[in-house]
Amino acid sequence: MTTEKPACDCLNWCGDDPWLRDGRAEPCAEAKKREADRQEILAIKDRVKALAASAQDKGLVVIDAELMASIHITMDRLR
Numbered sequence: 001m002t003t004e005k006p007a008c009d010c011l012n013w014c015g016d017d018p019w020l021r022d023g024r025a026e027p028c029a030e031a032k033k034r035e036a037d038r039q040e041i042l043a044i045k046d047r048v049k050a051l052a053a054s055a056q057d058k059g060l061v062v063i064d065a066e067l068m069a070s071i072h073i074t075m076d077r078l079r
């Protein structure tokens with residue numbers, strides 16, 4: 001995907017360029033990775049909440065192996 005926007009010009013920490021907030025700049029690779037990580041964590045939180053709700057409804061607690069693996073991968077990446 002090509003864009004006419006300049007990449008962000010972050011000063012103190014990646015993502016602090018005010019142009020990112022008003023859409024005048026395109027996020028750099030680091031900012032995109034941070035956002036992808038954030039979205040992944042939100043998705044995992046949603047899945048955990050849904051699992052907990054369904055487990056409560058059924059009167060049991062079950063965490064499938066795929067979910068546990070994705071939680072471990074995310075935790076390792078955040079370290």
Ligand SMILES: [Zn+2]
Pocket residue numbers: 008009010014015027028030031
């Ligand atoms: Zn940046």
